[in-house]
Amino acid sequence: MGKRGRACVVVLGDLGRSPRMQYHALSLARQASLDVDIVAYGGSEPHSAVIENECIHIHTMIQWQKYSHSLPKILYPLMLLLKPIIQLVILLWFLCFKVPPPDAFIVQNPPSVPTLVAVKWASSLRKSAFIVDWHNFGYTLLGLSVGRSSPFVSIYHWFEKHYGQMANGSLCVTRAMQHELAQNWGIRATVLYDQPPEFFCPTSLQEKHKLFSRLNRYLCHPLGVRDCVTATTTGIGADDQNETLFTTLVDTDILLKPNRPALVVSSTSWTPDEDFGILLEAAVMYDRRVAALLDENDSADEGVLWKEISGGKQYLYPRLLFIITGKGPEKEKYEEKIKRLNLKRVAFRTMWLSAEEYPLLLGSADLGVCLHTSSSGLDLPMKVVDMFGCGLPVCAVSYSCIDELVKVEKNGLLFSLSSELADELLMLFRGFPNECDALKSLKNGALETGSSARWAAEWEEHAKPLISEVI
Secondary structure (H helix, E strand, C coil), X not given: CCCCXXXXXXXXXXXXXXXXXXXXXXXXXXXXXXXXXXXXXXXCCCXXXXXXXXXXXXXXXXXXXXXXXXXXXXXXXXXXXXXXXXHHHHHHHHHHHHCCCCCEEEEEECCCCCHHHHHXXXXXXXXXXXXXXXXXXXXXXXXXXXXXXXXXHHHHHHHHHHHHCCCCEEEECCHHHHHHHHHHHCCCCEECCCCCCCCCCCCCHHHHHHHHHHCHHHHHCCCCCCCCCHHHCCCCXXXXXXXXXXXXXXXXXXXXXXXXXXXXXXXXXXXXXXXXHHHHHHHHHHHHHHHHHCCCCCCCCHHHHHHHHHCCCCCCCCCEEEEEECCCCCHHHHHHHHHCCCCCCEEEEEEXXXXXXXXXXXXXXXXXXXXXXXXXCCCCCHHHHHHHHCCCCEEEECCCCHHHCCCECCCEEEECCHHHHHHHHHHHHCCCCCCCHHHHHHHHHHXXXXXXXXXXXXXXXXXXXXXXXHC
């Protein structure tokens, strides 16, 4: 494929937090037999499969420093103008001089400005094809921070549409986005659904035990935290290899504990388009409703409850442990809110996992929660795709095109309000771990969804022909 045998993947963002573009690079190297240059920012470490592939070469750009939050508000418009100009110069230097000339540039959108401009200019100069992978619309994301009526949003929209139309080929993530691009942008795009790569798969019991052993100190002994997990795991050492919160090693057999908490995982970017408050409110409702259903007095001492759980007692409704993964601007604000909740049956842990450990956690969990709402209403959350790859059913916030991914009562459930999420948690976890048929049914559906399509096959069928055509 290609005369030069080379492609360049462009990400104006943290490569480690751009999984779809990492998968593009892997497919270009493995399935199209191309040398691949990735031009992106550093930050989080990419997956080891990307780092270790000899055909993939990562070029890390200097990142624009985020000084804007400390500057007077009157200078904010100046920053909005200055930032893309500096980014444009850096991008052009890398795309025109640092990397060898490719057959094609494949660029992630958003961000659109100055990325699409830089890649179009570089593709013209180097006589390369220009391919846009539409993940969302950049102008809608800008509208979240400056207001949709801002003139900056209109200018951004013009650049995004004008330069998007200049692409030699376009990929997008949903049929709804494909329709919008065709109808209102004059762009013909091929749908390339996010699908899990091979390393997102169910986790074996042995792998679960090893993972939880590594996480013992973070789950059972976080500094300054007293909750329904820490109070019931005092006998588990921070480096204990035989016992974890969820599993125990008996002779050579690993067993799941019958009174373990249900593990719920949510991955968030801690940004305004994901309302984490919904999850906190649902957790409080679950805690109170379970107490009411079990006829517990409001003033009942949680110490007695935790002592009974330590002794092995099982209840009709389990404790819930929410592990929240991800990095982002609103993380500390919500961590403070979590500390003030004082719940009897619900605990939270926030953490950042490596690209290798994150799939293991998903495959070890009982339920995933997705709070993504989409600024455009036209993209799908990749985190749900990853969850299905690991056989993890999902409760997701409902919005216009989410039903392209989440099939209600087959592989997940949808909610709009915190009370609806609380209802779903109560319904799914009643009788946990053995007598929860609705949860087991959704898990089977998630396993079926995850195994029915994989990234490599999706890329081979939809992306490879388009790339071959334009180069």
